[in-house]
Every structure is written in structure tokens, then in C-alpha cells.
Amino acid sequence: MNKNMRILIVDDFSTMRRIVKNLLNDLGFTNTAEADDGTTALAALRTQPFDFVITDWNMPGMTGIDLLRAIRADEKLKTLPVLMVTAEAKREQIIEAAQNGVNGYIIKPFTAQTLEEKVSKIFERLAATA
Amino acid sequence: MNASVSPERAALIQRLHEALDALERGDESAMRAEIDALAQARTRPLVQGLGRLARELSQALGELPQVPGEDHRNAELDDACARLDHVIEMTEKATHRTLDLADECRSLVEGLRAEGVTDGQDQVLDRIRHNLTEIALTQSYQDLTGQIIRRVAGIVRKVHEGFSELGLPPQEAANDSFLAGPAVEGLDRHAVSQVDADALLSDLGL
Numbered sequence: 001m002n003k004n005m006r007i008l009i010v011d012d013f014s015t016m017r018r019i020v021k022n023l024l025n026d027l028g029f030t031n032t033a034e035a036d037d038g039t040t041a042l043a044a045l046r047t048q049p050f051d052f053v054i055t056d057w058n059m060p061g062m063t064g065i066d067l068l069r070a071i072r073a074d075e076k077l078k079t080l081p082v083l084m085v086t087a088e089a090k091r092e093q094i095i096e097a098a099q100n101g102v103n104g105y106i107i108k109p110f111t112a113q114t115l116e117e118k119v120s121k122i123f124e125r126l127a128a129t130a
Numbered sequence: 131m132n133a134s135v136s137p138e139r140a141a142l143i144q145r146l147h148e149a150l151d152a153l154e155r156g157d158e159s160a161m162r163a164e165i166d167a168l169a170q171a172r173t174r175p176l177v178q179g180l181g182r183l184a185r186e187l188s189q190a191l192g193e194l195p196q197v198p199g200e201d202h203r204n205a206e207l208d209d210a211c212a213r214l215d216h217v218i219e220m221t222e223k224a225t226h227r228t229l230d231l232a233d234e235c236r237s238l239v240e241g242l243r244a245e246g247v248t249d250g251q252d253q254v255l256d257r258i259r260h261n262l263t264e265i266a267l268t269q270s271y272q273d274l275t276g277q278i279i280r281r282v283a284g285i286v287r288k289v290h291e292g293f294s295e296l297g298l299p300p301q302e303a304a305n306d307s308f309l310a311g312p313a314v315e316g317l318d319r320h321a322v323s324q325v326d327a328d329a330l331l332s333d334l335g336l
Contacts, residue, residue, distance in 0.1 A: 013273040015225040022229070022266050058277065058309045087274055087312035089321035091330060098334040105331055107324050108312065109270050112263055114324060 001123045003028045005051035010034075010041040010067065011085075012059040016108075020054060020085065023112050027119065038062025042070055045077055052122075057086035057093070065100060072101045081122050085110065141171070184293040211283040218276045225272040232262045274312040281311050 007024060009032055011017045017034045024032055033048070035041035037059040045053070053071065057064040064084055071077045083104040084097050094105055103125075104118040135143070149164035239255050239262070247255065313321030322330070 011273070013222075013276060015222055015229070016270055016273040018226070018229055019266055019270050022233075023263070026263055058311060063309075087277055088309055089313050089323075089327070090310060091322055091326075093309075094322070094327050094330050095334065098331060098336055102336075104336070105327055107322075107327055108274060109267075110324065112267060 001120065002051070004031055005029065006049060007032045007052045007054060008035060008041060008044060008050045010036070010038065010053065010055035010059070010064065012036050012056065016056065020115075023115050024054075026112065027116055038064060038067030038070070041067055045071065045080070046074075050080065052119075053080060053082045054085055055082060057084060057088045057097075065097060068097065068100050068102055081126060083118060083122060085115075142168070145171070180293070210286050214279045214283040214286075218279055221272045221275065225269045228269055229266055232266045236262050277311045 007029055009017050009020050009024075011020070011034075014036075017036075021032050021034070024030075033044060033050075035044050038055075039062040041053070041055065042062065044050070053067075055064040055067055062070075064086065068082050068084070071080055071082060081103040082101070083106065084102050085106045085108060086093075087108040089107045097105055103122045106114055106118055145164055145168050149161055149168070152158075152161035152164060236259060239259050243252065243255050310321075
């Protein structure tokens with residue numbers, strides 16, 4: 001796994017963005033950027049190169065699921081791995097995210113270990129299918 | 131029938147009889163008057179109840195303590211939703227302060243390590259660093275409680291709007307994109323755990 005990969009953290013709560021960023025730093029990923037909803041995230045993704053997106057679901061403006069749909073519908077972005085980190089814990093929502101092509105799903109509150117496991121799993125899977 | 135029938139029930143029986151009599155003798159206006167009287171008797175407790183609820187709600191909102199603070203805008207926090215938004219702001223500030231301090235402690239730990247420590251001390255520093263990570267992660271409560279507060283604020287807003295419209299209870303807005311937010315233990319039964327989510331995703335080929 002490339003520790004220099006550029007990661008976009010999307011959450012409307014600045015505290016949560018900071019917590020995810022700190023955890024990623026602990027895991028050795030220091031090349032991160034932040035966005036506070038799907039709209040600003042999409043604008044960033046279309047103007048700068050990113051390797052990975054970690055997004056919340058419930059945000060004002062564009063939600064995380066709409067961001068995921070927009071990424072999968074965009075010719076240049078469609079293969080970008082997306083990890084959803086959200087308080088939404090209904091089966092239907094997890095299924096909806098999976099059907100829209102999410103690469104991983106973490107339910108808040110989560111542990112540092114869960115984040116590490118899911119990130120590793122996503123990149124192991126991508127390496128296996130590449 | 132029953133001898134110990136309540137006065138309300140007796141009145142209802144009498145009205146129904148009178149309405150039936152009027153119908154049978156073809157007196158439509160008398161029948162309508164009886165039906166109207168019945169409808170009024172049925173809705174009066176409902177209207178009274180709603181009126182009482184509306185009064186109690188506005189009293190409760192009026193009685194909430196003013197939020198102290200250096201900002202003059204605080205004096206204008208005249209509705210419950212603004213107070214709840216203020217709670218989100220306060221917890222956000224406090225959370226950032228905690229995260230600042232945790233960050234500072236982490237660099238102090240690394241500074242100490244760089245100066246050279248024994249193996250035993252190194253293990254203690256690892257432990258401290260781990261705890262600082264856990265402290266930071268625990269601050270995610272601010273996001274989760276914030277989401278719950280926003281939901282409650284939305285409900286209060288709806289109740290308020292409902293009461294102001296002709297004293298009717300608020301209508302449930304049909305909204306397909308409704309998100310439940312963080313599950314509250316003992317209240318929400320919809321939630322699944324990370325283990326359930328993993329099993330589900332694995333079934334879905336992820």
C-alpha cells in the first residue's frame with residue numbers, strides 16, 4: 001500500500017475530519033485533504049489528483065451517497081476507491097451503498113483498528129483485482 | 131344495557147337516538163344538527179388537548195435558561211433550535227480544544243523519545259501515545275451527538291410549525307431520503323453492528 005497516496009476526507013463535522021486525519025497520520029498516511037460536503041469534495045476531485053476518498057453519508061448539500069454516485073458516473077473518477085464512514089447503520093443503507101459501488105463501510109463510532117483493517121482490506125482487494 | 135353508564139356515554143346514546151329519530155321522520159336539518167353536535171363533542175377534547183400542548187411547549191421553550199456567553203448574539207437565542215445549535219457549537223469548540231491538547235502531548239512524547247529513553251520508558255511512551263489516540267477518537271462523540279441534536283431540532287421545528295397552522299398536529303413530510311442518524315440505545319432498533327455490516331457486505335461480495 002502506497003503510504004504517500006493522496007486521501008480526501010469528507011465530513012460536515014470539522015471534529016470528525018480532524019479525528020480521521022489524525023488516525024490516518026498514525027497509520028502513516030500524511031497526504032490528506034478535507035472537504036465539508038459532497039459538492040466541495042467533487043470540485044476538489046475534479047481539479048486535483050486523489051487516490052482514495054473517505055466520506056460521511058449524512059451531510060448538508062450533497063450527501064455521501066450522492067457523492068459516491070457522482071464519482072462512479074464520472075469517466076475520470078469512476079475507479080476511485082471510496083470508504084464510507086457513517087452513523088447510518090440500517091441494512092438498507094449498507095445495501096444501497098454497496099449497490100452504488102462503495103469499497104468499504106464503517107459505522108460510527110469506530111475504533112482505530114477498524115479503520116486500519118478496512119483501509120488495508122480495500123487496497124489488498126484492489127491489488128488482487130489489478 | 132348497563133346501569134352504570136358514564137354521562138358522556140349516556141349523552142352519546144341520546145344524541146345517536148335523536149339523530150336516528152330525525153333521520154327516520156325525514157327531518158334532515160335536525161339530523162344534521164345532531165351529527166354536528168356529535169362531531170363537535172368528539173373533537174373538543176382533541177382541540178383542547180392540542181391547545182394545552184401548544185401552551186406547554188411555548189412555556190417550556192420560554193423557561194429554558196439563557197445561554198451565557200461573551201457573544202451578544204447569545205441574547206437573541208430565543209428559540210429551542212438556536213439553543214440546540216449553540217450546544218453543537220460549544221461541544222465543537224471543546225472538542226477542538228481537547229484535540230489540540232492531545233496533539234501537543236503527542237509531540238511532547240515524541241520529543242522525549244528523541245532525547246533518548248530506556249526500554250521501559252519507551253514502552254510507557256508507547257502506552258501514552260496509544261491513549262492519546264484513544265482520547266482523540268473518543269471525541270467523535272461530538273459528531274454523533276451533534277447529528278442527534280440536529281434531528282431533535284428538526285422535530286421541534288416541525289411541531290412548532292404544526293401548532294401555528296390552525297392548531298393542527300404537524301403532518302409527517304413524505305421524504306424518501308430520510309436518514310435515521312446515529313442509533314440511540316434503547317430507542318432505535320433499526321441499527322446493525324459493524325460485525326453485522328461486515329457480514330452483509332461480505333454477502334454482497336465486498
